[in-house]
Amino acid sequence: MKSKIYAVVDIETTGGMARRDRITEIAIVLYDGQKIIDSFESLINPDRSIPYEITRITGITDSMVK
Numbered sequence: 386m387k388s389k390i391y392a393v394v395d396i397e398t399t400g401g402m403a404r405r406d407r408i409t410e411i412a413i414v415l416y417d418g419q420k421i422i423d424s425f426e427s428l429i430n431p432d433r434s435i436p437y438e439i440t441r442i443t444g445i446t447d448s449m450v451k
Contacts, residue, residue: 407431
């Protein structure tokens with residue numbers, strides 16, 4: 386039986402309001418059901434400041450996404 390590959394996607398944002406907040410990080414992990422076979426992650430400049438509370442939760446700072 387051929388194993389299936391799953392893509393698990395995670396994003397971090399500047400908050401929870403779609404109209405106001407922006408993506409700051411994206412990560413994708415490819416998983417074959419037993420092990421991770423590949424991964425990708427990138428910080429993204431949200432073109433707005435990252436609120437202190439979000440930096441506290443995620444560890445992502447304004448200087449990291451410039």
